[in-house]
Amino acid sequence: MDYIVGFVSISLVALLYFLLFKPKHTNLPPSPPAWPIVGHLPDLISKNSPPFLDYMSNIAQKYGPLIHLKFGLHSSIFASTKEAAMEVLQTNDKVLSGRQPLPCFRIKPHIDYSILWSDSNSYWKKGRKILHTEIFSQKMLQAQEKNRERVAGNLVNFIMTKVGDVVELRSWLFGCALNVLGHVVFSKDVFEYSDQSDEVGMDKLIHGMLMTGGDFDVASYFPVLARFDLHGLKRKMDEQFKLLIKIWEGEVLARRANRNPEPKDMLDVLIANDFNEHQINAMFMETFGPGSDTNSNIIEWALAQLIKNPDKLAKLREELDRVVGRSSTVKESHFSELPYLQACVKETMRLYPPISIMIPHRCMETCQVMGYTIPKGMDVHVNAHAIGRDPKDWKDPLKFQPERFLDSDIEYNGKQFQFIPFGSGRRICPGRPLAVRIIPLVLASLVHAFGWELPDGVPNEKLDMEELFTLSLCMAKPLRVIPKVRI
Numbered sequence: 001m002d003y004i005v006g007f008v009s010i011s012l013v014a015l016l017y018f019l020l021f022k023p024k025h026t027n028l029p030p031s032p033p034a035w036p037i038v039g040h041l042p043d044l045i046s047k048n049s050p051p052f053l054d055y056m057s058n059i060a061q062k063y064g065p066l067i068h069l070k071f072g073l074h075s076s077i078f079a080s081t082k083e084a085a086m087e088v089l090q091t092n093d094k095v096l097s098g099r100q101p102l103p104c105f106r107i108k109p110h111i112d113y114s115i116l117w118s119d120s121n122s123y124w125k126k127g128r129k130i131l132h133t134e135i136f137s138q139k140m141l142q143a144q145e146k147n148r149e150r151v152a153g154n155l156v157n158f159i160m161t162k163v164g165d166v167v168e169l170r171s172w173l174f175g176c177a178l179n180v181l182g183h184v185v186f187s188k189d190v191f192e193y194s195d196q197s198d199e200v201g202m203d204k205l206i207h208g209m210l211m212t213g214g215d216f217d218v219a220s221y222f223p224v225l226a227r228f229d230l231h232g233l234k235r236k237m238d239e240q241f242k243l244l245i246k247i248w249e250g251e252v253l254a255r256r257a258n259r260n261p262e263p264k265d266m267l268d269v270l271i272a273n274d275f276n277e278h279q280i281n282a283m284f285m286e287t288f289g290p291g292s293d294t295n296s297n298i299i300e301w302a303l304a305q306l307i308k309n310p311d312k313l314a315k316l317r318e319e320l321d322r323v324v325g326r327s328s329t330v331k332e333s334h335f336s337e338l339p340y341l342q343a344c345v346k347e348t349m350r351l352y353p354p355i356s357i358m359i360p361h362r363c364m365e366t367c368q369v370m371g372y373t374i375p376k377g378m379d380v381h382v383n384a385h386a387i388g389r390d391p392k393d394w395k396d397p398l399k400f401q402p403e404r405f406l407d408s409d410i411e412y413n414g415k416q417f418q419f420i421p422f423g424s425g426r427r428i429c430p431g432r433p434l435a436v437r438i439i440p441l442v443l444a445s446l447v448h449a450f451g452w453e454l455p456d457g458v459p460n461e462k463l464d465m466e467e468l469f470t471l472s473l474c475m476a477k478p479l480r481v482i483p484k485v486r487i
Contacts, residue, residue, distance in 0.1 A: 027373040029066040029077060032059050039070030041221055053356060053385050053469050056080065060386055066370045072221025076360065076379045077369070080386040082393060082417035085424070087369045088361065088380055089414070093425040094120075098362030100379050103219040103226040104212060104233035110241060113282040116290070119364070120426060126273075127283070131430040134269045135184065141433055143264065145332050147183040148438055151176060152445045153329060158193040159450065163483050166455045169303070170478040173296035173442070175203050180438050181291050185284055186251050186267040202247055202288070209240045209285075210293050214470030244288075245281050252280055291431050294354035295439055297474045302348040302443050304479050305400045307452050308463045312402060316340055317486075320448045326487050330444040332437055338444065343402035345440050346410070349388075349421035351400065354435070356385035356473045358423055384420055385473065393418040412436055451484035 034040050043049060050058070059067060060080035067078050079088045088096055101117040111117060115127040134140060155176045159167070175191035182190035190202045217233050219226040229235055252267065260268045266287065270280050306313040323337045324330050335342065360379035367374050374380060389397040394404070410416050412432055414424030422429040429435070454463060466476035 028375075029068045029370070029372045030063045031068040031070070032063060034070050038072055038221075039075075041071045044071070045216075051467065051469065053467065053473075056357070056383055057386050057389070060383070066372060072218075074221050074223060074379075076381055077374055078357075078381045078383055079369075080383040081390060082387055084370060085382050085384075085387055085420060086417045088382055089417070089420070089424040089427075092367050092369060092374075093427075095365050095367045096361040096363055096374075096380055097426055098364045100360055100362045102213060103217055103223075103229075104215075104237045106226070107234060107238045107241060109278045110282050110285065113276075113278045114286065115283065116286045116359070119362070128426075128430060130269060130273055134263070135266050136430060136433045138433075140265075141437065144183055145437075147187075148180055148441060149329075149331055151179045151183070151189070152438075152442050154179070154193070155442065156329075156445050156449045159446075159483050160485070163450075163485050166480055166482055168478045168480050170296070170300060170474075171203070173299050174207065174292055176442060177292040177295040177299075177438065178203055178206065178288065180295075180434070181288050184266055184434065185287055186248065186255075187265045188251070190247075190288075200243070202244065203292075205240050205244050205247075206288050206292055209237060209244075210289060210471055212237050212240065241281075241285065244285065248284060249277075252277065287431070290355075290429075291434070293472050295435055297472055298345070298348055298352065298354060298435075298439050299442050299446075300475060300479050301352045302344060302439075303446060303452070303481075304463060304465060304475060305348060305351075306344065306447065307454065307479075307481065308460055308465065309400050310460055312344070312400065313447065313452075316344055316444075316447055320444060324444075324448060330441060330448055332441055334444075335437075335440060338440070339406060340402060341440050341444050343405040345436075345443065346405045346412075346419070347400060347402040349412075350394070350419060351388060351398075352467075352473050353384040353388055353421040354429070354472060355423075356383070356469060358382040358384055359427075361427065382420070382423070384423075387418060387420065390418065449485075449487050451486050453482040453484065455480055455482055 032040065032043075035042055043055060044052060049055065056078060057080075060078070065079065065081035065084040067080070069076055069078060079085050097120040099117045099119055101111055101114070105111060105117060115124055115131075118124040155172060158172065172193060175193065178191045179189045182188050212233050215231065215233055217231055219228075219230065255267050255271055259271060263269045263272050266283065267280070270283060275283070306316065319338055319340045320330065323334055358381060360381050363374050363376055363378045363380060366376045369380070388394070391397050410419045412422055414420050414422060414428050417424065422432040422435070454460060464477050468474050468476040
């Protein structure tokens, strides 16, 4: 009964808003038939709705590379080919560089100091410059190389204690990524490996915030309702963020009292640049959150594809044994001699980009994209998932075929728009230089150290690769495997 009353109330509010403020935009990209008021929302939430990414792929094939969708009172544009992505991320890079935060992320004071959700203003430019020239600089990353190798080694050592057992790797991969980021941020591990723990640590808080951000929120589709926080997501996000701050606030105070003349991590750099506590908290959150989730998901997808394709796994193992040796461990210095490893990582990112539907770019001024008019204030999304599987650019696009990258000049720099796992232009992911180090390091370490079997005698080719899309793209069913010692 409460659900019905709520739905009727929302519908009446939406109808009133629609009648009074109905937009008069013309020359928008093509759009599938929509319901009055709720738009295309029923296509996504009805019982027989296809998964969101399948839905987006289907309508892009039918209506073209640039489409207009209306979810409730919120209109968005979706670009689903490399040509459309180029116009959004390169041709109109500046005018489409704005942001529109999801309602649950609009928590004070964090949102006022966010880099991720900020428009491309002077504060954003300062933050991005620090990330690029100091925190994720070649110099800083080289200085932290041994820490990353130690973190990867700790994961291997822990899994060694589980040899022969059926294990789920997801939480450990997430924790490994958190520890890498912990050393980037303040030179400390932030996750301890264990079988089971009821303690609410950083891993559970970060994961909780990511899940909250991916939950259904009616305010995303009916913005006039955002102030009411009907699902309690904003309140929940605020509570989790405050608990996170308590974890690191002591370290921040100690560093302020004893400044490091030679900055060795993010905290030192931010203090040296006179960032206040709110700016530091926002930067920390936007490093730990997106970085831990996306990196660990890619590693899980890559390992799953290799297990499902034993010939590819054998080829990678042969390369690792030849270059690294059976009695040594994988180092980042080996990367230049491991082209098949790099190809496996790229192929995984092609199929499962870190952010499948990129964080929306808000139109700062009315502009033209592919001959269509994009009005000021509208969100524009780039569908990296569809672009990476476009048959016009990729032969057998659904097949895991790392060999396609062996003789290719395609890189992670966002310049070749058929492959943009980190985005492109001024909003390209600032953590890209770290990701392309830690993902191959951990993946190679796991492949080199262990043999992997599926439990219950399940054949490798029957491994369930169903996708689950929230803020990022993960395996719908966590990878369950049995590790066997190799080295």
